[in-house]
Amino acid sequence: MAGGGDGQGGTSSSSHELSGRLEGILADREVPWARRASKAAMIELRLLAPIAAPAVVVYVLNNVLSISTQIFSGHLGNLELAASSLGNNGIQVFAYGLMLGMGSAVETLCGQAYGAHRYEMLGIYLQRSTILLVAVGVPLSVMYAFSEPILVFLGESPEIAKAAAVFVYGLIPQVFAYAANFPIQKFLQAQSIVAPSAYISAATLAVHLLLGWLVVYRLGMGLLGASLVLSLSWWIIAAAQFLYIVTSERCRRTWTGLSCRAFSGLPEFLKLSTASAVMLCLETWYFQILILIAGLLDNPQLALDSLTVCMTLAGWVFMISIGFNAAASVRVGNELGAGHPRAAAFSVVVVTALSFVITLAMAVVFLVFRDYLSYIFTEGETVARAVSDLCPLLATTLILNGIQPVLSGNMDWDARWHMHADAYLVLDHF
Structure with a gap:
């Protein structure tokens, strides 16, 4: 079990001990399965909680940044809500998924390197990934710059497309914040260092809400101001996490400074990164497709407004499952690295069950309050009725998304582990 580097020796030792006990309990065939499962579940929860809770908080809070931005925009008017939805969910989510x-x-390679005590490689992988993602950000920025003609070409309303383009222009800096943030986030998660990211996200959200209110309502900068504040907030998160890495004793062995080695092995790293992106992109892009299709309906503003409310809520709950996905990836990687296949499989079962129960509870809550959900985002009884009608489908989506990301994420992790072993050896050579 990854302990988090120096300064966590006691925690690491305790985690290793619990991990060994977990494997031993699951391997003891003389004890009835029910007793083994109950004992193992208690141990797994002790190992999982310090990783899963902060990871869920990080993804949920980061998603709330986008949700709050849409709320600010929605209270400017229904057109602004539709525009921010089309820009945020129709354009921005493409970059987010990719x-x-x-x-x-980075999570796969850093997890392997950390388990093999090749600590210096974690910093190299972080830098390689950042270089590649910055390069990918350049064509994405060009796409953002031409968002209005792209949306019109796809059949969206010219009025909504024009307003959405204004919103998207302010999201161009966010693309490069993503390029810095996600490798940093995975670098820390591979070492089971998750809580600092949660604290940073919470503090940034408070700053974001204050700046958003000031820029949108007091300074009157409208959609462009709302999206610029969102971009700034993501840069604050990325910069604060990087500052933590370079100053914390917990990362002293895994971050040894900038290195020219980051520029070697880039083609192999690109191949692995592309493979890693495929499944998650497919999971996030269907949100984008739904939003784009909604804009083609007879009443595009109402369709976008109502679907925005449902998809935003679904996306928020989806982040809970993504947080469990990240925690499960850390647990599975650590157990496989320690030679504990039973514990790795059992961890997937426990995480999937937890995610399912939480999302089921959220689905029930949304059904109970189905007539009032839309008022969080915008005014208007017409939108409220449309959202209420969509809520049964929303609840079904939440329940399915409660288990699918966790399972697919771990199958993807396992596939990357086996399919890209040769790529890892090449990368490790550099």
């Missing part, structure tokens, strides 16, 4: 997926390669 960047997060490519950044996940």
